[in-house]
Amino acid sequence: MLTIRNLVKTFGAARSEKHKRVHAVDDLNFDVREGELFTLLGPSGCGKTTTLRCIAGLEMPDRGEIAIDGRVLFSSEKRVRIPANERGLGMVFQSYAIWPHMNVFKNVAFPLRVMPRKQRPSKRELKERVERALTVVRLDHLADRQATDLSGGQQQRLALARALVLEPPLLLLDEPLSNLDAKLREEMRFELKRLQRELGITGIYVTHDQVEALAMSNRVAVMRDGKIEQIDHPRAVYERPRSRFVADFIGTSNFIDGTVESREGGTYVVDTDAGKLRITSDKEYSVGAPVVVTARPEHIELNTSLNGVGPNVWRGRVEARAFLGEVVDHVVSVGPHELRARCNSKVSIPAPTEVTLRFHEEAFSLIPAGE
Amino acid sequence: MAAPAVARPPIIRTERLRRLASGRNAIVALVALLVAYLSLVPLGFLLWQTFVRGGHLTLASFREAYSETGLFDMTANSFAFAAGSTALAVVVGTGLAHLVVRTDVPFKPLMFAASLVPLIIPGILHTIAWFFLLSPEIGVLNLHFIHPLTGHDFNVTSIPGMILVEGLHLAPLVFLLMVASFRSMDPSLEESAVMSGAPLRSVFFRITLPLARPALYAAILIMAVRTLESFEVPAVLGLNQHIWVFTSRIWSTLNAVPPDYSTAGAYAMSLLVLTTIGVFWHGRLANRARAYQTVTGKGFRPRAIPLGKWKWPATVLILAYFVVSVVLPLAILFYASTQQFYSPPTHYTLTHLTWDNYKTVYHDPLVRHGFKNSLILGLGTATAVMLIAAVASWIVVRTRLRGRWLIDNLAFLPLTIPGLVLGVAILSIYLRTPWLPVYGTLWILFIAYLTRYIPYGMRYSSTSMFQIGRELEESAQMSGAGWFQVFRRIVLPLLMPGFVVVSVRELGSSVLLYSPGREVLSIAIWEMWRNGQFPELCALGVLMVGGLVVLVGVAYKLGARIGVREA
Ligand SMILES: Nc1ncnc2c1ncn2[C@@H]1O[C@H](COP(=O)(O)OP(=O)(O)O)[C@@H](O)[C@H]1O
Ligand SMILES: [Mg+2]
Numbered sequence: 001m002l003t004i005r006n007l008v009k010t011f012g013a014a015r016s017e018k019h020k021r022v023h024a025v026d027d028l029n030f031d032v033r034e035g036e037l038f039t040l041l042g043p044s045g046c047g048k049t050t051t052l053r054c055i056a057g058l059e060m061p062d063r064g065e066i067a068i069d070g071r072v073l074f075s076s077e078k079r080v081r082i083p084a085n086e087r088g089l090g091m092v093f094q095s096y097a098i099w100p101h102m103n104v105f106k107n108v109a110f111p112l113r114v115m116p117r118k119q120r121p122s123k124r125e126l127k128e129r130v131e132r133a134l135t136v137v138r139l140d141h142l143a144d145r146q147a148t149d150l151s152g153g154q155q156q157r158l159a160l161a162r163a164l165v166l167e168p169p170l171l172l173l174d175e176p177l178s179n180l181d182a183k184l185r186e187e188m189r190f191e192l193k194r195l196q197r198e199l200g201i202t203g204i205y206v207t208h209d210q211v212e213a214l215a216m217s218n219r220v221a222v223m224r225d226g227k228i229e230q231i232d233h234p235r236a237v238y239e240r241p242r243s244r245f246v247a248d249f250i251g252t253s254n255f256i257d258g259t260v261e262s263r264e265g266g267t268y269v270v271d272t273d274a275g276k277l278r279i280t281s282d283k284e285y286s287v288g289a290p291v292v293v294t295a296r297p298e299h300i301e302l303n304t305s306l307n308g309v310g311p312n313v314w315r316g317r318v319e320a321r322a323f324l325g326e327v328v329d330h331v332v333s334v335g336p337h338e339l340r341a342r343c344n345s346k347v348s349i350p351a352p353t354e355v356t357l358r359f360h361e362e363a364f365s366l367i368p369a370g371e
Numbered sequence: 372m373a374a375p376a377v378a379r380p381p382i383i384r385t386e387r388l389r390r391l392a393s394g395r396n397a398i399v400a401l402v403a404l405l406v407a408y409l410s411l412v413p414l415g416f417l418l419w420q421t422f423v424r425g426g427h428l429t430l431a432s433f434r435e436a437y438s439e440t441g442l443f444d445m446t447a448n449s450f451a452f453a454a455g456s457t458a459l460a461v462v463v464g465t466g467l468a469h470l471v472v473r474t475d476v477p478f479k480p481l482m483f484a485a486s487l488v489p490l491i492i493p494g495i496l497h498t499i500a501w502f503f504l505l506s507p508e509i510g511v512l513n514l515h516f517i518h519p520l521t522g523h524d525f526n527v528t529s530i531p532g533m534i535l536v537e538g539l540h541l542a543p544l545v546f547l548l549m550v551a552s553f554r555s556m557d558p559s560l561e562e563s564a565v566m567s568g569a570p571l572r573s574v575f576f577r578i579t580l581p582l583a584r585p586a587l588y589a590a591i592l593i594m595a596v597r598t599l600e601s602f603e604v605p606a607v608l609g610l611n612q613h614i615w616v617f618t619s620r621i622w623s624t625l626n627a628v629p630p631d632y633s634t635a636g637a638y639a640m641s642l643l644v645l646t647t648i649g650v651f652w653h654g655r656l657a658n659r660a661r662a663y664q665t666v667t668g669k670g671f672r673p674r675a676i677p678l679g680k681w682k683w684p685a686t687v688l689i690l691a692y693f694v695v696s697v698v699l700p701l702a703i704l705f706y707a708s709t710q711q712f713y714s715p716p717t718h719y720t721l722t723h724l725t726w727d728n729y730k731t732v733y734h735d736p737l738v739r740h741g742f743k744n745s746l747i748l749g750l751g752t753a754t755a756v757m758l759i760a761a762v763a764s765w766i767v768v769r770t771r772l773r774g775r776w777l778i779d780n781l782a783f784l785p786l787t788i789p790g791l792v793l794g795v796a797i798l799s800i801y802l803r804t805p806w807l808p809v810y811g812t813l814w815i816l817f818i819a820y821l822t823r824y825i826p827y828g829m830r831y832s833s834t835s836m837f838q839i840g841r842e843l844e845e846s847a848q849m850s851g852a853g854w855f856q857v858f859r860r861i862v863l864p865l866l867m868p869g870f871v872v873v874s875v876r877e878l879g880s881s882v883l884l885y886s887p888g889r890e891v892l893s894i895a896i897w898e899m900w901r902n903g904q905f906p907e908l909c910a911l912g913v914l915m916v917g918g919l920v921v922l923v924g925v926a927y928k929l930g931a932r933i934g935v936r937e938a
Contacts, residue, residue, distance in 0.1 A: 056562075056566060057565075058562050058565065058566075058674070058676075060677060083677070083679055084562075084565045084566060085565045085566070085567075085568050085569055085570055085571075086568070088568065089566065090566070091562075091563065091566040093559040093562070093563055094559070095557055095559050097557065097559040097560045097562065097563035099560060099563075099564075099578060099582070100582070101581045101582060101584075110564065110567055110569070110577075111567035111568055111569075114564075114567060114568055114569035114570070114573045114577070115568060159563075162563070162567065163566070166567070166568065
């Protein structure tokens with residue numbers, strides 16, 4: 001539905017580095033499918049907002065093409081540039097951008113009131129549409145309230161109603177939950193997801209919060225320095241990170257360097273300086289290639305009975321532990337490595353204790369060294 | 372949580388006495404008295420002179436003042452002039468500020484350069500420059516553009532002309548006020564309107580302007596007060612045509628033979644009432660705006676809305692404004708300063724330039740006096756204002772002294788007194804107090820400037836006192852520095868150049884108080900204008916502008932930005 005091709009946006013750098021420009025968005029390509037919630041995830045400053053603003057038309061890209069359902073919104077080649085107010089997209093801002101000089105009803109009615117005269121709805125229709133939008137976000141009882149008197153969560157929903165009242169083909173959301181407190185954020189997360197699914201909205205969601213991204217989206221694009229590192233379903237991004245950056249940014253990971261010793265179909269045996277690991281991967285590695293194995297700490301099982309050593313079963317020693325409530329983290333030394341293992345709170349092993357580490361198959365992901 | 376009651380250690384009486392008599396308290400008392408004297412006494416005298424005659428209360432002077440013929444015209448003129456120039460300044464200043472802060476219009480730095488105009492071109496020079504540009508028959512613009520295009524001359528010595536000149540001189544102030552307001556507004560408020568499908572026009576009128584309302588009202592009030600008390604424009608453009616306003620009327624009543632002090636007092640009182648209403652109304656608005664403020668001043672990233680097809684018209688507008696407000700006045704001043712006799716530029720005059728005027732000006736005793744006196748007064752006033760304001764604001768901000776709010780209000784009071792009215796009031800004191808022989812000396816100007824700038828000095832030093840924080844002061848005390856040393860750090864020496872700039876330009880409060888040999892530079896220009904020495908005047912003007920550019924540059928380097936801009 002939305003296609004982005006070779007999108008580039010640079011900014012003039014600060015005065016001190018006169019000749020360098022910041023590549024906020026650096027040759028981006030992706031597609032968003034009808035009806036899905038697509039998330040741009042990445043650390044602060046990686047260019048998520050800039051990407052979103054380029055799609056919105058609030059920022060003018062240096063190069064590239066943006067199109068929705070074949071309608072070109074921007075193209076440097078075709079010299080097309082549709083202004084933001086004619087793109088017909090909905091957007092929810094991080095600060096909500098609720099107009100403080102209007103009440104709730106007027107805030108939502110604004111997009112209808114500024115339509116070109118011929119398309120502008122009649123008074124009755126306008127009222128109906130505003131009320132429908134307010135009902136969807138459950139604010140219908142507050143229509144006459146001054147916008148500034150709303151709570152944070154209500155302002156959030158008001159911003160959503162305003163973005164939805166024109167029934168835009170694409171909804172852009174820039175960290176919409178980041179200004180809410182933790183409890184409310186969780187609540188709104190489900191609410192947003194429910195709305196999106198029920199109304200069949202196609203949306204682009206920007207966040208730096210991995211939990212939010214994994215919980216809400218149909219697909220996640222992990223960004224770094226203006227480039228996309230990986231686009232995948234949330235589960236795949238978590239379990240099969242394609243790069244060290246992704247594995248590190250999402251959840252916690254152990255990284256173990258090694259080389260491919262042998263290969264059998266999709267199953268590799270990797271030799272590391274702490275032992276051997278058997279891993280399945282859908283990527284191609286030749287024998288002898290240097291690789292990095294990532295292992296999620298919650299997929300490493302600790303055991304004080306010291307029997308059996310082989311691929312995926314290592315011997316180590318607990319060096320420290322930390323009780324975190326639902327889980328207990330252990331730091332285990334294996335050869336030169338210190339690995340983190342996360343156990344449920346029934347398993348709690350004091351340091352120093354010799355233990356057996358058992359790696360579950362899904363703990364692993366194989367990524368090329370040096371990435 | 373109730374704190375447990377602690378018995379206060381008894382203070383030994385001698386100790387208390389010693390403290391009371393300390394140097395610090397002496398200074399505090401002195402400054403409090405001085406502030407009270409400076410702001411209350413002129414007003415008292417003005418009231419007395421206006422309302423008391425022969426020992427009893429009377430409204431006679433009002434009756435006389437207001438029974439003069441042409442009174443209705445004068446009031447109508449004053450209001451028309453104030454309303455017109457305020458409207459012009461606010462519309463132009465707000466429009467330009469919006470373009471600069473919120474759109475991708477090019478040449479933004481030019482606008483900030485243009486916003487310095489009121490600082491570097493004193494009002495009287497600006498007005499005279501426009502006289503040369505737009506007066507009928509000899510005005511350059513009339514000769515070369517307006518007459519050929521329309522068949523008529525635009526007469527600058529008329530109410531519309533005065534509005535135009537005053538409006539142009541004040542627009543940069545509105546510009547700066549509105550730039551600050553637009554900058555502190557979350558740009559996403561406008562962007563969400565754009566995303567709602569609103570065209571730029573609707574965004575501006577339905578979102579931006581309503582949100583900027585507090586600043587806008589403040590700008591309107593400030594400009595209205597400024598124009599009501601403006602003297603330069605009505606004096607230069609209105610006097611010969613007998614277009615009277617309050618200020619020019621006050622001046623002419625006092626310049627008549629014999630001068631009529633009580634009538635001048637009556638006009639001055641009327642003007643004072645009007646400006647006081649304006650200033651206090653502004654203060655209330657500002658308080659309310661602060662309470663209502665939802666648009667916080669976070670550090671937003673500047674976002675420019677693309678103007679699209681409006682980019683070219685906007686660019687032309689900005690360039691045209693720069694030419695009109697900066698290039699034209701400076702060019703005409705410079706041109707006129709190179710002529711033997713003023714006449715509009717032709718091929719002949721442009722090829723027969725002379726630097727004689729600069730030589731004349733250099734040797735002119737009037738100018739020499741003006742320069743010397745301006746320098747002395749500028750430095751003297753700046754130092755005195757700094758010291759007094761620092762102590763006064765220290766009292767207000769730091770002490771728990773009873774009655775400190777009174778000092779705050781007293782120091783603020785002169786803000787409402789128009790320069791010319793202050794002149795009348797000060798005259799009325801020192802003409803009657805022969806035992807205080809300041810009349811005919813520089814001291815009388817010094818007192819006038821001091822009074823006029825204390826409110827500004829107060830504002831800056833209390834702001835910085837709040838910012839610097841108590842800790843710095845306390846730690847300095849702990850490390851053995853006395854109260855006096857602490858002070859030097861808190862008092863921002865940065866204010867200096869700002870005040871020098873201001874007092875060099877000041878005409879309104881000087882024009883009634885100077886005497887031969889005691890002129891300041893603005894008076895020198897005024898005198899030359901009255902004598903018809905146009906080319907010499909322009910030469911002096913060019914030199915002054917040059918000097919002010921340097922001073923303003925220094926002030927900016929030192930960071931006294933706000934001080935220079937607002938005063
Ligand atoms: N208007 C701007 N001017 C200069 N640099 C900008 C501007 N907008 C964004 N940047 C820079 O572009 C990069 C990406 O910013 P942004 O898209 O806001 O990141 P994110 O939303 O992922 O935190 C940052 O390095 C930021 O400093
Ligand atoms: Mg962002």
